[in-house]
Structure formats: structure tokens, C-alpha cells
Amino acid sequence: MLNKDTQREFQVLGKPTPKKDAPQKAAGRAEYADDISMPGMLHGKLLRSPHPHARIVSIDVSRAMALPGVRAVITGRDFPGVRYGNLPQTRDYLPLAIDTVRYLGEEVAAVAAVDEDTAEEAIELIHVEYEVLAATFDPEEAMKPGAPQLHGQSPGNISAHTESHFGDVEAAFAQADYVREDFFETQPVKQGMLEPHACVGLWDSFGKATLWSCKMSPYAVWRQLAMGLDIKPGDIRVVQTYVGGGFSGGKQEAMPMDFCALLLAKKTGRPVKFVHTMEEVLIIGHMRHPMKIWLKTGTTRDGRILAQHVKLLANGGAYSSIGGFSIFLAGAMINLPYRVPNMKFEADRVYTNNGFCGALRGHTVVQMCFARDSQLEMIAAELRLDPLEIRRRNAIQDGDVTPNGFRVNTFAFDECITRVAEMSDWSNKKGKLPKYRGIGFGCGAHLSGARLMGHSASTAEMRMLEDGTVHLTTGSTDVGQGVETVMSMIAAEVLGVGVDDVHYLKVDSAATPLDPGTFGSRVTLFTGNAVKQAAEEIARQLAEVAAARMGVAAEDLEFRKHEIINRKDEKQRVSLKEIVRWGMFQQGRIFSGRGSYGYSEEKIDFRTGHGNLSPAYNPTACAVEVEVDPETGQVTVVGLWGADDSGTPLNPMAVKGQVIGAAVMSIGHALYENLIRIDGKVMNPSFRDYKMPLATDMPLLANFKHSNVITWEPEGPFGAKEAGQGAGTGVIAAIANAVFDATGVRLNRLPLTPERILFGIKRLQEQNGEA
Amino acid sequence: MSTLVAVTLQINGVRHDIEIQPWRTLLEVLRETLGMTGTKRSCGEGQCGTCTVLIDGQAVNSCMYLAIEAQGKAIATIEGPPEGDAALQQIQRSFVAKGAVQCGFCTPGMVVATQALLSHNPDPCEDEIREALVGHLCRCTGYVQIVEAIQDAASQLANKGGE
Numbered sequence: 001m002l003n004k005d006t007q008r009e010f011q012v013l014g015k016p017t018p019k020k021d022a023p024q025k026a027a028g029r030a031e032y033a034d035d036i037s038m039p040g041m042l043h044g045k046l047l048r049s050p051h052p053h054a055r056i057v058s059i060d061v062s063r064a065m066a067l068p069g070v071r072a073v074i075t076g077r078d079f080p081g082v083r084y085g086n087l088p089q090t091r092d093y094l095p096l097a098i099d100t101v102r103y104l105g106e107e108v109a110a111v112a113a114v115d116e117d118t119a120e121e122a123i124e125l126i127h128v129e130y131e132v133l134a135a136t137f138d139p140e141e142a143m144k145p146g147a148p149q150l151h152g153q154s155p156g157n158i159s160a161h162t163e164s165h166f167g168d169v170e171a172a173f174a175q176a177d178y179v180r181e182d183f184f185e186t187q188p189v190k191q192g193m194l195e196p197h198a199c200v201g202l203w204d205s206f207g208k209a210t211l212w213s214c215k216m217s218p219y220a221v222w223r224q225l226a227m228g229l230d231i232k233p234g235d236i237r238v239v240q241t242y243v244g245g246g247f248s249g250g251k252q253e254a255m256p257m258d259f260c261a262l263l264l265a266k267k268t269g270r271p272v273k274f275v276h277t278m279e280e281v282l283i284i285g286h287m288r289h290p291m292k293i294w295l296k297t298g299t300t301r302d303g304r305i306l307a308q309h310v311k312l313l314a315n316g317g318a319y320s321s322i323g324g325f326s327i328f329l330a331g332a333m334i335n336l337p338y339r340v341p342n343m344k345f346e347a348d349r350v351y352t353n354n355g356f357c358g359a360l361r362g363h364t365v366v367q368m369c370f371a372r373d374s375q376l377e378m379i380a381a382e383l384r385l386d387p388l389e390i391r392r393r394n395a396i397q398d399g400d401v402t403p404n405g406f407r408v409n410t411f412a413f414d415e416c417i418t419r420v421a422e423m424s425d426w427s428n429k430k431g432k433l434p435k436y437r438g439i440g441f442g443c444g445a446h447l448s449g450a451r452l453m454g455h456s457a458s459t460a461e462m463r464m465l466e467d468g469t470v471h472l473t474t475g476s477t478d479v480g481q482g483v484e485t486v487m488s489m490i491a492a493e494v495l496g497v498g499v500d501d502v503h504y505l506k507v508d509s510a511a512t513p514l515d516p517g518t519f520g521s522r523v524t525l526f527t528g529n530a531v532k533q534a535a536e537e538i539a540r541q542l543a544e545v546a547a548a549r550m551g552v553a554a555e556d557l558e559f560r561k562h563e564i565i566n567r568k569d570e571k572q573r574v575s576l577k578e579i580v581r582w583g584m585f586q587q588g589r590i591f592s593g594r595g596s597y598g599y600s601e602e603k604i605d606f607r608t609g610h611g612n613l614s615p616a617y618n619p620t621a622c623a624v625e626v627e628v629d630p631e632t633g634q635v636t637v638v639g640l641w642g643a644d645d646s647g648t649p650l651n652p653m654a655v656k657g658q659v660i661g662a663a664v665m666s667i668g669h670a671l672y673e674n675l676i677r678i679d680g681k682v683m684n685p686s687f688r689d690y691k692m693p694l695a696t697d698m699p700l701l702a703n704f705k706h707s708n709v710i711t712w713e714p715e716g717p718f719g720a721k722e723a724g725q726g727a728g729t730g731v732i733a734a735i736a737n738a739v740f741d742a743t744g745v746r747l748n749r750l751p752l753t754p755e756r757i758l759f760g761i762k763r764l765q766e767q768n769g770e771a
Numbered sequence: 772m773s774t775l776v777a778v779t780l781q782i783n784g785v786r787h788d789i790e791i792q793p794w795r796t797l798l799e800v801l802r803e804t805l806g807m808t809g810t811k812r813s814c815g816e817g818q819c820g821t822c823t824v825l826i827d828g829q830a831v832n833s834c835m836y837l838a839i840e841a842q843g844k845a846i847a848t849i850e851g852p853p854e855g856d857a858a859l860q861q862i863q864r865s866f867v868a869k870g871a872v873q874c875g876f877c878t879p880g881m882v883v884a885t886q887a888l889l890s891h892n893p894d895p896c897e898d899e900i901r902e903a904l905v906g907h908l909c910r911c912t913g914y915v916q917i918v919e920a921i922q923d924a925a926s927q928l929a930n931k932g933g934e
Contacts, residue, residue, distance in 0.1 A: 016870070018867045018868055018870065019867070019870070019872055019873070021872075021875070022867040022872035022875070023863070023867050024875075025872050025874075025875025025878050025879075026863040026866045026867055026872055026878050026879075026882055027809070027849065027850075027851075027863055028808070028809020028810065028848070028849035028879040030875055031808070032808075032811070032876065034808075034811075034812060035802075035808035037806065191910075192908075192910045193876075193910055194811075194813045194819055194821055194874075194876040194877050194908060194910060195811075195813065195874070195876045196813065242874075242875065243874060244811070244874050244875065244876030245873075245874040245876055245910050245911055246874075247910065275812075277815060278813060278814040278815060278816075278819075479874060480873035480874030480875065480911045481873065482873070656870065656915075656916070657870050657873055657911070657913075657916055660912065660913040660915045660916070661873065661910075661911050661912050661913045662913075663913060664912075664913030664914070665910070665913075686814065686818065687816075687908065688818050692908055692910065693913075693914075694904070694908070694914075695900075695901040695904035695905060695907070695909075695914040695918065696901045696902065696904075696905050698901070698913065698915065700898075701897060701915065701918060701919070
């Protein structure tokens with residue numbers, strides 16, 4: 001009765017369900033970190049380095065301290081000097097720089113004052129004497145002998161290196177009918193969330209530190225705060241506020257403002273709030289890695305991929321962040337969504353004196369898919385193959401095991417391609433559109449959470465209240481993607497209650513289960529499975545009580561619409577609330593459940609790259625139609641049609657929001673987003689100059705469609721897989737391919753700016769003697 | 772140091788007599804002086820639209836508007852009047868029902884902008900809706916569900932008007 005694994009008729013799931021917190025947010029009543037105000041609260045500001053690389057000779061804070069209204073000033077020496085970071089081998093952050101600053105914008109000192117204006121004024125009164133050091137900005141330059149060295153322990157400025165080799169690429173290239181090499185280059189792109197990083201720190205008289213902050217992964221922050229402050233994790237509490245957009249980055253890990261809020265709170269005995277300005281958000285680290293990608297592919301005459309060899313150089317910036325995993329993932333994902341029987345991957349992430357890079361929606365899969373699906377289109381053209389057919393011929397199928405050990409359960413890639421072709425009217429458009437109008441195809445894939453070497457398991461705890469509603473806690477944060485809704489739906493499905501009968505609590509390290517956090521599209525699958533288990537445990541407890549009271553077998557009972565029903569005789573039914581109360585009041589029972597998923601012994605060998613990185617994998621395909629203005633080079637996206645295999649969408653309304661949101665982010669990445677840096681200085685640190693897609697940049701609704709190919713993923717809770725990142729992975733190549741179709745200009749460098757397109761058109765006209 | 776001036780603001784139909792520094796923006800006064808944090812602070816330079824409020828029915832970026840300039844004008848914020856506002860509530864319901872809210876940080880500004888749009892143009896076409904949102908960034912939704920929500924709100928309000 002309780003095993004609903006094979007059930008596909010849902011009572012709650014599968015129906016478009018409005019986000020539970022949407023009424024609060026739409027009314028302006030959701031409290032974000034910057035909305036918090038506490039009695040006696042002070043305001044903090046950070047002093048940032050004006051140099052990309054310098055030694056700190058001395059810091060004089062006396063004038064700042066003397067300013068009326070200033071309560072405390074701290075520098076790096078006020079911290080214990082313990083470095084922190086994401087991975088044990090890459091701990092290279094300090095809460096504030098001590099001896100050396102490595103990028104322009106790095107945090108050097110912090111002030112707490114009675115208001116923001118005073119704090120800002122005080123910052124300007126801090127005098128830092130720097131000895132300016134030679135700096136390096138380009139990864140190739142940084143790797144050369146004699147280049148300025150950023151970190152003593154990383155000779156040659158190699159922040160991380162990864163390589164993997166499966167099969168025999170040399171032999172495969174020798175056998176190939178067709179081999180080509182191309183070089184691609186991508187740009188730094190920012191998360192672009194609208195809520196700037198913000199936090200409030202408090203250090204109470206018992207020595208316990210509390211941080212309220214908009215964190216996606218509060219437990220990662222919790223650990224890092226303990227490292228950098230050198231105190232016991234148990235003495236720190238991290239409380240998640242509403243998160244006003246994340247997309248990874250600074251909301252994923254502890255930032256200097258978080259450490260400073262706590263230490264300044266300790267020094268002053270008052271709560272201290274920090275809020276970044278948007279200029280600070282855009283100047284500091286956390287962005288998508290700019291990459292140089294050399295890609296060599298060998299195929300048969302009929303377009304079957306025999307081998308791929310990738311060399312990747314990532315400009316990591318001044319610190320590691322999650323960068324070691326970033327380049328590992330780029331290599332691993334060469335194995336999807338196409339069969340690549342022989343592959344070799346060599347990647348370096350290089351330290352430079354720029355803001356540092358890490359994860360951003362789609363992580364490094366986005367750059368790799370741009371390169372590969374652009375090249376695949378060129379291969380198809382050379383071999384005179386249909387661009388869709390070459391993709392079908394190489395498509396991963398259900399049940400495949402990739403050379404690097406991915407065990408692919410469900411993967412409806414063929415069907416995604418078919419649907420996109422139908423929705424976009426591909427066959428009537430490809431090569432048939434008027435001049436300067438074109439259509440392009442692009443594909444990609446993603447994983448539903450990664451099994452990392454450290455803590456990978458998600459857990460859930462649930463307890464039933466006497467009114468038949470439940471409290472549900474997990475360590476997974478809602479960052480807008482709809483976690484609080486889909487987790488509530490899963491619990492409601494199992495217990496036969498309504499979505500609003502499940503109270504989903506925000507993460508609070510003092511109360512919710514330990515969890516790696518929200519990243520890598522892991523939550524629906526990992527945490528969803530844990531929630532399902534927890535709900536099933538409560539259902540078992542309730543069924544036991546109900547069975548005894550009703551005189552029926554527990555396994556015959558079903559939970560539907562707030563009732564417990566004997567499936568063999570549906571007239572026998574009792575209200576859920578009655579059983580809950582009976583059990584609690586008459587038998588002293590506690591109805592509570594716990595669940596866990598992802599503790600698997602299965603781990604990845606990060607040295608060889610072998611292992612089943614995720615429980616589930618999902619393909620995506622899309623077609624984009626563009627119009628190019630031949631006078632200005634301006635690209636208008638006039639149509640976008642995508643299809644994904646996200647398994648069984650548990651909340652179709654949220655899935656739609658995720659896939660469209662991911663696709664649109666990639667439009668910005670393809671066409672205009674670019675953090676421009678000259679000698680380490682960000683030249684466009686405002687939304688005026690850092691351009692993100694606007695409503696007017698979208699195709700009209702009639703030409704912007706998405707389709708879910710529904711599969712039943714055995715590893716997913718109720719058949720579900722990821723939806724938030726995969727859909728963005730194929731879009732950039734599709735746009736590049738569409739621009740080529742429209743103009744004949746092939747651009748391997750992002751973004752596809754009007755200038756580059758115009759120069760390309762001009763070059764073609766000259767070649768053709770038209771100009 | 773600071774020179775305080777007495778200011779009277781009419782916000783959501785309620786009179787507020789306050790003393791502020793004359794250089795304070797309306798956004799600062801709403802959030803910090805009056806504790807009305809529904810209006811969000813993001814870019815601080817009129818690019819993102821999260822701080823949008825209505826002044827005499829026109830949508831403005833409150834981060835770019837001095838509070839003293841708003842004296843004698845009707846200021847409306849996402850919090851709405853105490854007695855409720857039917858159009859505002861319908862727009863909020865449509866945003867919820869159509870999945871137009873994800874992280875929610877742009878939502879108050881989007882909702883207020885929709886109020887301004889529909890009060891001037893009760894039956895906007897898709898292009899007019901997109902144009903009305905051009906000063907508003909949303910990084911989550913890709914705008915599709917926001918446009919659909921505004922279409923829904925327009926049609927719901929039109930139906931009610933016709934009853």
C-alpha cells in the first residue's frame with residue numbers, strides 16, 4: 001500500500017502548482033536579508049584593494065576609528081589567519097587579506113558604524129600603504145616562466161589541473177574519415193541576481209555567533225565560517241533568509257562580509273548588517289569561468305563520433321572557489337549527450353589577478369556545449385549531413401554506460417530532437433529562411449546532483465501535528481526555483497494531504513538537518529527522495545494505528561484527501577486527523593519520519609575521471625531563430641523552442657519557469673553579457689553597462705515554447721530529474737548556429753557581438769567580391 | 772551634523788509626518804525611516820526596477836527620487852492601502868497563479884509597474900506589456916510567466932469591470 005514507486009496517477013504531483021511563498025513575495029512581505037532590522041544594529045562596509053596585485057605594507061585605521069559614529073574597524077590581522085575554501089586542497093581564501101591582495105576589489109578592512117553613510121566615510125579614512133606587485137591577467141601569460149606568482153603553493157599559477165583518457169584517441173583519430181580542430185573562447189559572465197549579497201551577524205554573550213543571510217547552501221557557509229573564525233561549528237548558527245536569486249557564486253559560500261559581520265558584532269556587542277552595492281557585486285569574484293577550448297573531433301564518413309580530444313584553459317582569477325571541480329565537470333560532461341567512445345581531456349585552471357570564478361547556472365557544461373555543438377554543426381556541413389541526423393546518430397540512449405562510467409537510466413534525447421524539430425518547423429526553415437534570418441540547433445545535457453567526495457547525502461525530517469498538518473525540514477533552500485513547493489507536494493502526495501498542509505521551514509543550522517545545499521540540480525532528486533522516505537515512514541506509523549482501530553491490514557490502507565481508506569473496501573475509511581489524535585492522545589505516539597538519500601558508497605575517482613557522477617542524467621535540445629540586422633550586426637532572437645527530458649515533472653509550473661529561465665540566461669551569455677576587464681579592472685560594474693536580457697529581448701510568446709518529454713527516472717522521486725540548468729546548455733550553440741545560418745558568419749568567440757558579426761559579414765562580402 | 776527637515780508624505784493614502792535629511796531618496800525613507808521594506812533595493816541607479824513605486828499613478832524608481840520631491844503627491848507602494856486595492860490584489864493573484872514569482876526580488880517592482888500599465892492601458896497587447904517592463908530586470912523567469920500574468924490580470928480586471 002505504501003509503495004507508490006510504480007504509481008503514475010498522482011493526487012498532488014504533476015499538476016501546475018503556484019509557488020507556496022509567492023503570495024508573500026508578491027505582497028512585499030517576504031523578508032530578505034536587507035529587510036532585517038534589529039535594535040542597536042550597526043552597518044558595515046568593506047575597504048577594497050585598488051590594485052590587482054600588491055603587498056600590504058601597513059594599515060592605519062586611526063582616523064577611521066576617530067570618526068564619530070564608528071564603533072569598530074577590523075583588518076585581516078584581527079582574524080586567526082586560517083584559510084578556508086570549498087575543497088580541502090584549495091583552501092586559499094582569508095576573510096580579509098593579510099599580507100597580499102591578489103585582485104582589484106579584494107577585501108582589506110571593514111568598518112561598523114551607526115549608519116551606512118558613516119561606515120562609508122570611515123572606509124575612506126583608512127590608510128593602506130601598498131607595495132604594488134607585477135600582475136598577470138591572461139592565463140597563458142600567467143603560466144609562462146617568470147610570470148608573477150599569485151600563490152606560493154601553486155607554481156606556474158596552476159590552480160587546478162585535471163585530465164582523463166578513455167579508450168584510445170590516437171588510434172581512433174587514425175581510423176577516422178574526418179578530423180577537425182577548432183578553437184573556442186568564452187567570456188566572464190556574472191550570476192546577475194537582483195538581490196545583492198546581504199547578511200546580519202550577531203555574537204551573543206554566550207559566545208555563540210549567528211548569521212542571517214541569503215545563502216543557497218547554509219551548511220557550506222557554516223563550515224567555512226568555523227574554519228575562517230577558527231571556532232567550533234557548534235558555536236555558529238546560520239539562518240537562511242529568503243534568497244533573492246542565487247545562481248551559485250557568493251550565496252553558495254562564506255564571503256568576507258559574513259566573517260566581518262560576525263567579528264564586528266563580537267567587537268561591538270551589537271548586530272552588524274552588510275549589504276553589497278551592485279557595483280561591489282559586479283566587481284568582486286564569483287562568475288562563470290572564461291575559457292579557451294581547443295576541440296578536436298574525429299568521425300566516420302557518416303558522422304559518427306569516434307574520438308574527441310579537448311584541451312581547456314580556464315582563467316580562474318585570484319582564488320580557487322569551486323574551480324577544481326569546475327574543470328573536472330567540463331571534462332566529465334564531454335560524455336553527454338553524445339556517444340564519444342574515445343575521449344581525452346586535459347584542463348588547467350590558472351590563477352590570474354582578476355576576480356575569481358566558480359559556479360554559475362549550468363556551471364562549465366554551458367561553455368563545453370557551446371564549443372561542441374558549434375563544431376558538430378560544422379562537421380555536419382562538411383560531411384553534407386543533416387544537422388539533426390548527425391545528432392541522432394550519436395545520441396546517448398537509455399541504459400548506456402559511458403566510457404567514463406556514467407550509468408544512464410533514462411535519456412529521451414531522440415524524442416527531444418524530434419519535438420524541437422516539430423515545434424520550430426525546422427524542416428521548412430533550415431536553409432530556407434530569407435537572407436539575414438536563420439535557424440540553429442543546439443543540444444546539451446545535465447546531471448541531477450553530483451556525488452562528491454565529501455558530504456553528498458540529503459536528509460529530511462518530518463513530524464505530524466495534531467491538526468493533520470506536517471512540519472517538514474530539510475537542509476535544502478528555496479532560491480526561487482520552488483523547493484518549498486515541490487518538497488511539500490511530495491510529502492502531500494504520500495500522506496494524502498494538501499500542499500498547504502505541509503509547512504516547509506527555511507534552513508536554520510540550529511534546527512534543520514545537515515545538508516550540502518542547493519547546487520548542481522541536486523535538490524529535487526536528492527532531497528526529494530529523502531522527503532518521500534520521511535513521509536512514507538509517517539504513513540507507516542499512521543497505518544499501524546489506523547489498521548488496529550479499523551480492524552484491517554495495514555498494507556491495504558491508502559492515504560487520500562485527508563482520509564485513510566481500505567482499498568479493498570472503500571467504505572471503510574477514517575479521517576487522518578482522527579487517527580493522528582487517537583495515536584497522540586490515547587497512545588502517546590509521536591508521528592515523525594526521517595529520510596536520507598545520496599549516501600552511496602559509489603564515489604568518483606577524481607584522478608582518472610571515472611565514476612557515475614550523478615544518479616540521473618537529462619538531455620536537452622533547442623532551436624533558435626534569429627534575425628540579424630546587416631547594417632548594425634544586431635541579433636534579434638525571434639523564436640526559441642526547447643525540449644527536455646526532466647523525467648516526470650513534479651510541478652510543471654515550476655519546471656516551465658526553470659527551463660525558460662535557464663534558456664534566457666543563455667541568450668544573454670550568447671549575445672551580450674560580458675564582464676569587461678582591463679588590467680584587472682572591471683570596466684562595466686553596473687546594470688547599465690553589464691547587459692542582461694530584458695523582456696523586449698525575448699521572442700514573443702507564440703514563438704517561445706518548451707516541451708517536456710516525460711520519462712520515469714527510476715532514481716528520481718516519482719520519476720523526476722533536474723530541470724533548472726540543462727535547458728540552458730544547448731542555447732548558446734543554437735544561437736551561434738542560427739547566426740551562421742543567417743549570415744554565413746561563424747563565430748567561435750563569445751559573446752556574439754554586433755561588431756564581430758558586422759566584421760564577419762564584411763569579410764564575407766569582400767571574399768565574394770561584393771564589397 | 773545632519774540637517775533634518777520636516778516632510779509630510781502621503782503613502783498608500785496614509786499621512787506620514789517625518790523628519791529626514793533632505794538628500795534622502797524616497798527608497799531610503801520608505802525602507803529605513805518608515806520600515807516599509809516591501810520596496811526592494813538592488814542596483815541603486817535606476818536600472819533594475821526593483822524599487823518601483825507609483826507617484827501620482829506613474830511608475831518611478833524610488834532610488835532616483837528624492838523624498839522631499841514626493842511631498843504633496845500620492846505615493847503608492849507594494850504594501851497597498853490599508854483598506855486594500857482591488858486592482859493591486861488582482862495583479863498579485865495573477866502573478867501567483869501564473870508562476871510569475873520565483874525568487875521574488877523583482878516581483879514588488881513588477882507588480883507596481885503592472886498597476887501603472889493597466890491603469891493607463893487596461894488592455895495592453897503583448898508588445899506593450901514587454902515595453903512596460905523594459906526598466907525591470909528579472910533573472911529567474913525569462914519574463915514569459917510575467918507577461919502571461921499581466922495578460923491574466925488585464926483580462927480578470929476587464930471581466931470584473933464588465934460585471
